[in-house]
Amino acid sequence: MELAAPAPGEVLIKVEALGLNRADALFRSGTYYYPATLPASRNGYEAAGVIEAVGDGVTAFAPGDTVLTTGNFELSAHGVYADRVVLPQDAVARRPAEVDAVTAAAVWLTYTTAYGALHLRAGLRPGDHVLITGASSGVGTAALQVARRAGAIPIATTRTEDKRRQLLDLGAEHVIVTDTEDVPKETKRLTEGRGADIVLDAIGGPAFQTLGEAAAQDATYVLYGWLDGRPATVPMTWPATVHGYNNGTVTDTADARRRAAAYLNAGLKDGTLRPKIAQIFDGLDRMPDAHRLMETNTHIGKIVVRP
Numbered sequence: 272m273e274l275a276a277p278a279p280g281e282v283l284i285k286v287e288a289l290g291l292n293r294a295d296a297l298f299r300s301g302t303y304y305y306p307a308t309l310p311a312s313r314n315g316y317e318a319a320g321v322i323e324a325v326g327d328g329v330t331a332f333a334p335g336d337t338v339l340t341t342g343n344f345e346l347s348a349h350g351v352y353a354d355r356v357v358l359p360q361d362a363v364a365r366r367p368a369e370v371d372a373v374t375a376a377a378v379w380l381t382y383t384t385a386y387g388a389l390h391l392r393a394g395l396r397p398g399d400h401v402l403i404t405g406a407s408s409g410v411g412t413a414a415l416q417v418a419r420r421a422g423a424i425p426i427a428t429t430r431t432e433d434k435r436r437q438l439l440d441l442g443a444e445h446v447i448v449t450d451t452e453d454v455p456k457e458t459k460r461l462t463e464g465r466g467a468d469i470v471l472d473a474i475g476g477p478a479f480q481t482l483g484e485a486a487a488q489d490a491t492y493v494l495y496g497w498l499d500g501r502p503a504t505v506p507m508t509w510p511a512t513v514h515g516y517n518n519g520t521v522t523d524t525a526d527a528r529r530r531a532a533a534y535l536n537a538g539l540k541d542g543t544l545r546p547k548i549a550q551i552f553d554g555l556d557r558m559p560d561a562h563r564l565m566e567t568n569t570h571i572g573k574i575v576v577r578p
Contacts, residue, residue, distance in 0.1 A: 272311070272353075274355060274356075274357055275357065276324065276326070277324055277325055277326035277329075277357050278326050278327075278357075279326045279327040279328045279329075280326055280327075280328055280329060280359060280360055280361075281325075281326040281329070281357050281358065281359055281360065282322050282324070282325050282326065282329060282332050282338075282357070282358060282360050282363055283322070283323045283324040283325070283355060283356075283357050284318065284320045284321065284322060284323065284338060284340075284355065284356050284357075284358065284363070285320045285321050285322075285323050285354070285355055286318045286319075286320040286351065286353055286354055286355060286356060286578050287319055287320045287321065287372035287376075287577065287578070288318065288319045288320070288372040288373045288375070288376035288575050288576070288577050288578075289315055289317065289318050289351060289352060289376055289575065289576045289577070289578065290317035290318070290319075290376035290377045290378075290379075290380070290381075290409075290573050290574075290575055291315075291317075291561055291562070291565055291573065291574040291575070291576065292316055292317060292380055292381075292409065293408070293409075293496070293498075293565070294316060294346075295314055295315055295316070295346075295562070295565075296562055296565050296566055298314055298346050299314055299562065303346075305345070307346070307347055308345075308347035308348075312346075312347045312350075313346060313347055313348070313349065313350025313351075313352065313353075314346055314350040314352050315346070315350045315351040315352040316340065316342035316344075316346065316350075316351065316380055317339070317340055317342055317351065317376055317377075317379055317380050318339065318340045318351035318356065318376060319337075319338070319339040319340075319366060319372040319373075319374075319375035319376040320337075320338065320339075320372065321335065321336070321337055321338070322334050322335060322336040322338055323355070325360075329360050331360060332360060332363065332365075336365065337365070337366050337367070337368050337370075337372075337375075338363045338364060338365055338366060339363070339364055339366045339375045339376065339378070339379050340358060340362055340363055340364075340379065341361075341362055341363065341364050341379055341383075341522050341528055342362075342379060342380050342518065342522060343361070343362055343518075343519070343522035343523065343528075344358070344359070344362050349362065352555065352558060352576075353555075353578070354555070354578040361525065361528070364379070364528055364531075364532045365532065365536075366536070367536055367539065367540060369540075370536075370539050372577075373548060373551060373575050373577070374539070374546055374548075376573075376575050377409070377546035377548060377572075377573035377575055378413075378535055378539065378544070378546050379535070380409075380410075380518065381409035381410045381412070381413040381546070381573065382413045382416075382417065382534075382535055382538070382544060382546070383518060383521045383522070383531045383534075383535065384410045384413070384495060384516075384518050385410055385413040385414040385416075385417040385471075386417055386521065386531060386534055386535075387516065387518060387520040387521040387531070388414075388471055388493045388495050388514075388516045389401065389414060389417055389418060389421070389423075389469065389471065389493070390417070390421070391520055391521070392491075392493050392514045392516055392520070393469045393471070393491040393493050393514070394491065395417075395418065395421050395423055395469065396421070396422075396423070396468075397421060397422030397423060398422065398423065398424070399418075399421075399423040399424065399468040399469055400423070400424045400426060400458075400461075400462045400465070400466075400467045400468050400469070400487075401414070401418045401423050401424065401425050401426065401467065401468065401469045401470075401471060402426045402428070402454075402458055402467035402469070402470045402471070402482065402485055402486070403415065403418070403425055403426065403427050403428065403443075403471045404428045404470075404471065404472045404473060404474055404482070405428065405429070405472075405473045405474055405498070406425075406427030406428055406429055406438055406443065406446075407427075407429050407434050407437075407438060407570075407571040407572075408473065409546075409572060409573045410473060410495070410496075411427065411473070412438075412441050412442075412546070412547045412571065412572050413544075413546070414471055415427060415438070415441050415442035415443050416441070416442050416538075416543060416544050416545065417544070418442075419442045419543070420538060420543045420544065423469075424444045424445075425442060425443050425444055426443070426444060426445045426446075426447065426458060426461060426462075426467065427443035427445070427446045427447070428446075428447045428448075428449050428454060429446060429447075429448060429449065430448070430449050430450050431448065431450060432448050432450075432451070434446075434571055435448060437547075437571050438571070441547055441571075441572075445457075445461050454481065454482070454485050455481065455482075455484035455485040458485035458486075459485065462487070465487045466485055466486045466487035466488075466490065467485055467486050467487060467490060468486075468487050468489075468490055468491070469490065469491050469492075469493070470482050470485070470486055470490060470491070470492045470493070471493050471495065472492065472493070472494050472495070472496075473494075473495055473496030473497075473498055474496065474497075474498045474499050475494055475496065475497040475498065475499050475501075475503040476497075476498075476499025476500070476501040476502070476503055477499070477501060477502075477503070477504065478499065479492075479494065479503035479504065479505075479506065480503070480504040480505070480506050480507070481506075482506055483505075483506020483507055483511070484506070486506065486511065488509075488510065488511075489510055489511065489512075490511050490512075491511070491512045491513075491514070492506065492511065492512070492513045492514065493514045493515075493516050494513070494514070494515055494516065495515075495516040495517070546572065546573055547571055547572025547573065548572055548573055548575055549564075549570035549571055549572040549573060549574050550564060550570065550574055550575075551575045551576070551577060552574070552575070552576045552577070553576075553577050554576075554577075554578070555576065555578050557576060558576055561574050561576050
């Protein structure tokens with residue numbers, strides 16, 4: 272595709288790394304919450320790179336600035352799978368020059384989802400026990416660190432035993448292997464019978480009700496994904512608060528993006544936020560392989576493609 276010069280309010284980015292998200296695979300396969308606009312549909316929310324040119328009226332960025340994308344756009348219109356991309360300036364945030372492109376491509380959507388869901392929706396506090404389902408995902412591994420950074424106690428769930436050690440190394444205080452252990456029983460045991468104060472769930476479906484048995488009274492549930500397409504029954508643990516969550520909370524306004532970027536950049540600089548990179552693929556022609564790996568669910572952390 273030929274790129275026009277940046278229009279007023281737009282920037283041209285040389286892409287150095289692309290971070291893959293579950294949304295990319297759902298969009299590609301036609302199962303995302305909105306459909307692709309064909310022909311010439313694009314894909315990809317997350318990129319890191321360098322500003323090469325800016326359009327009229329752009330004052331926040333200049334050529335040479337290191338940036339990342341904030342994913343607040345429709346994929347068919349602005350997907351970032353490319354070596355260069357033109358985007359509206361409000362879909363871009365600064366990244367510290369000392370943060371490499373692979374790291375930067377792996378942080379925005381996962382860490383701002385965890386930050387927004389836990390801090391802004393659930394009101395995360397020091398000492399909270401946080402039950403994180405599907406903890407080996409990009410958002411899951413980010414949530415472990417976001418909880419740790421706040422002085423909370425993250426409890427991770429994963430399907431298989433082979434991921435336990437890595438999740439502990441990434442910040443989990445405890446790991447529950449769902450193939451062999453009972454989540455409510457283990458959560459109550461680990462919390463001295465009280466249950467989790469916050470449940471962060473990406474799966475939904477009938478299992479969402481079971482999580483209620485693992486939660487404390489007055490718990491807060493945040494459902495940020497729906498990998499199980501079946502209806503979810505609200506847990507019968509009362510009183511409780513149940514939130515749906517999408518990342519518009521931290522991307523829809525300039526002030527929200529500014530605050531989210533400040534949180535991320537501070538964590539990257541002090542080392543409390545450190546994305547786990549599952550695998551790096553070199554070349555856009557490797558994107559099918561990267562998607563196939565993502566759909567195996569065998570990886571831990573983020574898959575990155577360097578154009």
